Amino acid sequence: MTPLAGTMEPEKNRLLDAVARRVAGHSLEGPYYTDRAFFDLDIAAIFTRQWLFVAVDAEVPEPGDCTTVEIGPYSVIVLRDDEGGLRAFHNVCRHRGARLLDEGRGSVGNLVCGYHKWTYGTDGALRHAPAQPPDFDRDCFALKTVHVRSVGGLVFVCLADEPPADFPEVAARVEPYLAPHELRRAKVAARCDLVENGNWKLVMENNRECYHCDGHPELLRTFFPTYGYTRDSVPANLRQAHERYLRADTEMRATYERLGLPYALIEELHERTTGFRIQRDALDLAGESFTPDGTAACRRLLGDLPTPRLGHLALHLQPNSWFHVLGDHAVTFSVLPLAPDKTLLRTTWLVHPEAVEGEDYDPGTLTKVWTATNEQDARLVARAQQGVANPAYEPGPYAPTEYQVEAFCTWYLARLREELRP
Structure with a gap:
């Protein structure tokens, strides 16, 4: 049963009325970010229906390696089975419902319930249940499975009985971009968990625009501040940066063509169930990485890439993730709702498997830019949460550079309509 299943008809009508009132090109009304009913609807319509980015293959590289993730009221175990396959299960014992694994990462031979010692294999089968009657059928009590899939080393789960049918197509279009980075x-x-004092949608909306990027001095050393502008709309104060971008973009396109790296923009953010955007793009200065001078943060490059000067591969997937993949490292971001006004942002940095800490990379240098940027964004999200909770708040118009925020809201509202009027 989803959190929305017991919702009374008047409450559903209230939510539907709010969806119908939304003015295109304007921010959402306050209750979308503050109301418990909307939060429960988000869990039901989004987080139990969609493919969610939750981990990377590198977190579960060997048989028995496992990690847990909290998705609203659900807890999910992601693990590598004895045959090397990827599995996901609900983190619930089939006996009396005790949680099997605590939060975090680890390695197991079997999954043993700490309550009554029911024991499951890494394939989810019940191996041992003490003191059961002779006619007890263990085959009836395997762990409940969760759909799981790796896309180019990025691990997604889906809680729905029938996951979105378009995900395999999206995966097939995205994987050629990711494949060269192995x-x-x-x-x-490195991995960092940051709890932001704001609704999950504010976290996602904040990431989808650079209208506020003057608040990210570390990031803007290499990330061009003209993101979201069209050629004809670049303001006077950003034209010099735009000229640098055009020169760097021309050079990067030649490099991508020479190396056979796909780079063209694919942007289908709200036209499909699994909205996504992917593109290779130039970085400023040395153009290699997110560092103060743009030079690589890790000497060992990902995959067999011959040069660190590749700009960055930017991938965004509705509803909860974005990624930056560079020549020398990758950064993944996963957004998970905790409460109407609390959100977990999990950031993970990946490097070459043989890169040596302190020799090939310094963790402080590797993580500095996005740690600072995340903390700055968290403060902005908290300010936004305080504002939308104020009775004086009313939706305002998006600037043209915020078109991806509008696309996110359009996609999001379509999912709510599907849930409220199946």
Whole structure:
């Protein structure tokens, strides 16, 4: 049963009325970010229906390796089975419902319930249940499975009985962009969990625009501030940066063509169930990485790439993730709702599997830009949450450069309509 299943008809009508009132090109009304009913609807319509990015292959590289993830009221185990396959299960014992694994990462031979010692194999089959009657059928009590799939080394799960049918097509279009970086072979260099004091949609909306990027001095050393502008709309104060971008973009396109790297923009953010955007793009200065001077943060490059000067591969997937994949490392971002006004942002940095900490890379240098940027964004999201909770708040118009925020809201509202009026 989803959290929305017991919702009374008047409450559903209230939510539908709010969806119908939304003015295109304007921000959402306050209750979308503050109301418990909307939060429960988001869990039901989004987080139990869609493919969600939750981990990377590098977190579960060997048989028995596992990690857990909290998705609203659900807890999911992602693990590598004895045959090397990827599995996902609900983190619930089939006996009396005790949680099998605590939060975090680890390695197991079997999954043993700490309550009554029911024991499951890495394939989810019940192996041992003490003191059961002779006619007890263990085959009836395997762990409940969750759909799981790796896309170029990025691990997604879906709680729905029938996942979105378009995900395999999206995966097939995205994987050629990711494949040269060999993320499945990478290793985790760092991971950071940041709880932001704002609704999950504010976290996603904030990431989808650079209208506020003057608040990210570390990021803007290499990330061009003209993101989201068209050629004819670049303001006077950004024209010099735009000229640098055009020169760097021309050079990068020649490099991508020479190396056979796909780079063209694919942007289908709200036209399909699994909205996504992917593109290779130039970086400023040395153009190699997110560092103060743009030079590589790791000496060992991902995959067999011959040069670090590749700009960055930017991937965005509705509803909860974005990624930056560079020549020397990759950064993944996963957004998970905790409460109407609390959100977990999990950031993971990946490097070449043989890169040595302190020799090939310094963790502080590797993580500095996005750690600072995440913390700055968290403060902005908290300010936004305070504002939308104020009775004086009313939706305002998006600027043209915020078109991806509008696309996110359009996609999101379509999912709510599907849930409320199946």
